Amino acid sequence: MKKIELMLLLVLLMLSASCASDYYYVCSDFSNYPENGGRTVYFEDSTEIRCFENKGWDVAKAGEPSGFAGSGDIGKMQNFRYMAAFKGSMDSATVFFVAYDAREDFRKTFKWLTTEYEYRAVFPQCDLPAAPIEDYLDEEDRNIWLRGEGINPAVSGYELMYRLDDINEKFIKWYNCSYFDFNCSLFSDYVGKRRADSIMLGKNDILSEMTADGFDVMEPAEFGKLLDNYYGGTYYSDLYAANRAVLDSLFRACDDRVKDYFEKYLYFSVKMPGRIVATNARIHDVNSVTWYMYPIRMLDGPVEITAVSRKVNVWACVVTALGAGVLVFFPVSAAVSKKRKKKSRTF
Incomplete structure (x- = not known):
């Protein structure tokens, strides 16, 4: 009986503490950065349209974004009504519609044969008038329960x-x-x-x-x-x-x-240049990663999401190969020429 009561309490807790009835799907495309630094947002609430338009986004009816959604939970999200698109720098396309404002950073590091791209965003701790949760759950319990x-x-x-x-x-x-x-x-x-x-x-x-x-x-x-x-x-x-x-x-x-925190949750997708080599996202493929962001994960502190991709610089590989060929060719050519001269003297 105690187990049944606890399960009922858990259900009531989630129904009352989590008011999520809607969600966004945010897709940032940096696959051809900086030329392609665009962001697309799929959402259902028509009251958000004016908010997006006032920020310079183009809003259109999205219908069912078949082919956009992936597998698993993301594959089930086929009910978006509107799509807002923005082309430009990330500073101009901030995640303004999310109550908890994310601080984003996108870095590009040139390493000759490859170029490394790092995406990083920090979602701050929920600013709520709540008792310190660490006084009730230790770190291990919080990691299990919240994340x-x-x-x-x-x-x-x-x-x-x-x-x-x-x-x-x-x-x-x-x-x-x-x-x-x-x-x-x-x-x-x-x-x-x-x-x-x-x-x-x-x-x-x-x-x-x-x-x-x-x-x-x-x-x-x-x-x-x-x-x-x-x-x-x-x-x-x-x-x-x-x-x-x-x-x-x-x-x-x-x-x-x-x-403002709990009525909407967020699927946050980033498409990176090249191939993903490191990320803390649970959903990812060769060049894109997706995080499920929900405020309950941020009750005890900020949440950081990261992704690192690497792109081969073909031109650098060609230049390196040509340079290596030249470095090999001249010593070999000089050695062959010297050998021929020796033979000609002996005759």
């Missing part, structure tokens, strides 16, 4: 189930504590420091009662009821009713900021 990294391949599915149950309980505790702390900060201006400190001291006991009643997003009205259930009376509910407009406004401002 799917560090899972021991020798662990059986049965063992992994219990490990994930344990991490899930910690994550839910962090989630509830974050809402609790935020609501307490909203009420603190009305209850005074002494009472606010008392609420924070009793946080674990109060949250244990809330968890027993089920998992839910805690709005100010629910927070007031929660405190009344714990302390008795209707003091906090009455306090909320008297200041409803201000408390709800502050809460909604924060809630809107959370939705």
